[in-house]
Amino acid sequence: xxxxxxxxxxxxxxxxxxxxxxxxxxxxxxxxxxxxxxxxxxxxxxxxxxxxxxxxxxxxxxxxxxxxxxxxxxxxxxxxxxxxxxxxxxxxxxxxxxxxxxxxxxxxxxxxxxxxxxxxxxxxxxxxxxxxxxxxxxx
Ligand SMILES: [Zn+2]
Numbered sequence: 001x002x003x004x005x006x007x008x009x010x011x012x013x014x015x016x017x018x019x020x021x022x023x024x025x026x027x028x029x030x031x032x033x034x035x036x037x038x039x040x041x042x043x044x045x046x047x048x049x050x051x052x053x054x055x056x057x058x059x060x061x062x063x064x065x066x067x068x069x070x071x072x073x074x075x076x077x078x079x080x081x082x083x084x085x086x087x088x089x090x091x092x093x094x095x096x097x098x099x100x101x102x103x104x105x106x107x108x109x110x111x112x113x114x115x116x117x118x119x120x121x122x123x124x125x126x127x128x129x130x131x132x133x134x135x136x137x138x139x
Pocket of ligand 1: 101113114
């Protein structure tokens, strides 16, 4: 599994000011391709990237325990799980998600239904949690 997190450090040490105008001009993908031609992500390998419009996360990694299930039957408890809801997902209100039965998993913007255990992520600002739930996890 490629560790993309380590890239910035490496990039700084290799940084060449002569390249700056080119860096500013070339679109990210072109730049990426040029300077990291062997990047596994660019080669289409599975490095764990989740594209913005990729299929929703459907395989719950951490299935809710029976205790959690019981606890999260309460909407208030579900809402409290959204304490560290990421800033980039603020377009989706935790109140709406918890009302639709979702609990925040603590990973990215992935939420899990307390009832069926289905996980959804990559929320868009105009998503409707109820519709998304019905769409991805029809009964
Ligand atoms: Zn469900």
